[in-house]
Amino acid sequence: MRCPFCGHHDTQVVETRDSDEGDSTRRRRRCQSCDKRFTTYERAEIELPAIVKRDGRRTDFDRAKLKASLMLALRKRPVGAESVESAIEAIEARLRQSGDKEVTSTQLGEWVMKELRRLDKVAYVRFASVYRSFDDVSEFVAAIKETGKKPTP
Incomplete structure (x- = not known):
C-alpha cells in the first residue's frame, strides 16, 4: 500500500478490525518512511x-x-x-x-x-x-x- 503522504511503498499494518456488518475490513497503517498513520478499508468488489x-x-x-x-x-x-x-x-x-x-x-x-x-x-x-x-x-x-x-x- 502506498503512503498517501509521501508516496513510499512500504507501509506496516498496525491494527485490523472487521466492520460490524462483516463486509469490510478497516486497517490502520503506518508508513515506514515518514512514520505517518492512515486508514484503509478493504471490501469485496461486488457489482x-x-x-x-x-x-x-x-x-x-x-x-x-x-x-x-x-x-x-x-x-x-x-x-x-x-x-x-x-x-x-x-x-x-x-x-x-x-x-x-x-x-x-x-x-x-x-x-x-x-x-x-x-x-x-x-x-x-x-x-x-x-x-x-x-x-x-x-x-x-x-x-x-x-x-x-x-x-x-
Whole structure:
C-alpha cells in the first residue's frame, strides 16, 4: 500500500478490525518512511446496480460521489467519520440487497435522506432542500416538521 503522504511503498499494518456488518475490513497503517498513520478499508468488489437519473441517463454507482454529498450536508455538524462510513455502508447494502440491475436516483436519494435523518436532523434538511428543490420557506417548514416524526422502516 502506498503512503498517501509521501508516496513510499512500504507501509506496516498496525491494527485490523472487521466492520460490524462483516463486509469490510478497516486497517490502520503506518508508513515506514515518514512514520505517518492512515486508514484503509478493504471490501469485496461486488457489482452494484446502475443508477438511473431523472433524465433517463444511466451511470455507475459512485461511492466517492455519495460520500461527497453526505459530507456536504454534514459540513460543520458534529458527526464522526465512522458514522458517515457506516451510513455509506448501509446504503451500499441496500443497493446490493435490492437485487436489481438498476435503481432510480430517486430511490437512492430517499435512502440517503433516511440515513441523514438518523445521523443529523440539520443535515437531513440541508440535503432535502437541494434534493427536493425547495422553492419557498413552507417547504423548509414541512421538512423540519418531518424530522420530528418517527422514521418509517
